[in-house]
Amino acid sequence: MSSNPPYPTGTVIQGKWRGNRYLVERVLGKGANGTVYLVQREGRRDRYALKIGYDTLDLQSEINALTSLQSCRKRNEYHARRETPLSSYLLEADDFSDGSNVPFYVMRYIEGRPLHHFLSKHGPSWIGLVGLKLLDKLRGLHECGFVFGDLKPENVMVSDYGEAELIDFGGVSPLGKSVKQFTEWHDRGFWNAGSRTADEAYDLFSFAVLCLRLLDEGGLKTAASQLPQTRSVEELLKLTRHLPNRKLASWLNLALQSGFSDSKQACDVWKEHVYNSRAVKPTGMKTPRWLKNSFAFSLFVLVFTIYWVIRF
Numbered sequence: 001m002s003s004n005p006p007y008p009t010g011t012v013i014q015g016k017w018r019g020n021r022y023l024v025e026r027v028l029g030k031g032a033n034g035t036v037y038l039v040q041r042e043g044r045r046d047r048y049a050l051k052i053g054y055d056t057l058d059l060q061s062e063i064n065a066l067t068s069l070q071s072c073r074k075r076n077e078y079h080a081r082r083e084t085p086l087s088s089y090l091l092e093a094d095d096f097s098d099g100s101n102v103p104f105y106v107m108r109y110i111e112g113r114p115l116h117h118f119l120s121k122h123g124p125s126w127i128g129l130v131g132l133k134l135l136d137k138l139r140g141l142h143e144c145g146f147v148f149g150d151l152k153p154e155n156v157m158v159s160d161y162g163e164a165e166l167i168d169f170g171g172v173s174p175l176g177k178s179v180k181q182f183t184e185w186h187d188r189g190f191w192n193a194g195s196r197t198a199d200e201a202y203d204l205f206s207f208a209v210l211c212l213r214l215l216d217e218g219g220l221k222t223a224a225s226q227l228p229q230t231r232s233v234e235e236l237l238k239l240t241r242h243l244p245n246r247k248l249a250s251w252l253n254l255a256l257q258s259g260f261s262d263s264k265q266a267c268d269v270w271k272e273h274v275y276n277s278r279a280v281k282p283t284g285m286k287t288p289r290w291l292k293n294s295f296a297f298s299l300f301v302l303v304f305t306i307y308w309v310i311r312f
């Protein structure tokens, strides 16, 4: 990882080949592959996220995955005659000509907070909706022939309305190839539960571990601390037995054992059994006192008016 200090606010990042200029507002985050800045493109009001990589090859493979995904989405949307914001996720890629030609790419700025922060603020009951949105994003990727690979709460941003977006496409791998990048707890191989071949079930497994991490992080930590040779999917299944939401637990059991035929089926089952069966809060609201008083006053005025009209 580079030890370079981040570029300060006000730095202008100019692309060597395309010439576009981006003004740095602040750092959004730093990871193993690069630093992401909130930027404004010169001459435009919109803000973007700009990622500068430490390693040209790593960043280039991320850019390649995003470019392939983007063209697949555009093709699908052209056929469906609709456009979703994800088709314009990647704006451009270039090199920063500050002497060492550092590669960068510009993407849509996703406002929100990482999934684990969102759930600790709003409560675990949101997992039904957010999970559905996330599974839908994974399904879209799979339809384009890719798996996400490095699925974890830090790589999911959630808006205040529960809309989930994936970030960090460094682990995106073509179906059938080896998963490029993964994180221990979320990795099927780590649990001796299957290969690291990129298939739809790999992402569904990571998604299930992600749910366990959000709902019982302590239990997952204990299970993960076992010796590598004794670690098994059975440890994860034990954790699901303690979950109060039995429908969610059944879904997780299937995903942990590669029981879904594909992510479309996983998404449909989630929608029907986890999302639709959320505990519905009582909708009846107590009528406020001011409303009762206004109603009584209006009734009085009405009766008085009728009396007055009949009387005179």
Ligand SMILES: Nc1ncnc2c1ncn2[C@@H]1O[C@H](COP(=O)(O)OP(=O)(O)OP(=O)(O)O)[C@@H](O)[C@H]1O
Pocket (backbone or CB within 6 Å): 028, 029, 030, 031, 032, 033, 034, 035, 036, 049, 051, 107, 108, 109, 110, 111, 154, 167, 168, 169, 170
């Ligand atoms: N499009 C975006 N919109 C808003 N914030 C973003 C965006 N992309 C990345 N970030 C922020 O920047 C941080 C680092 O980005 P990213 O995860 O892509 O870096 P990385 O080097 O690949 O990280 P990792 O070490 O997890 O692989 C993220 O955790 C997130 O907070």
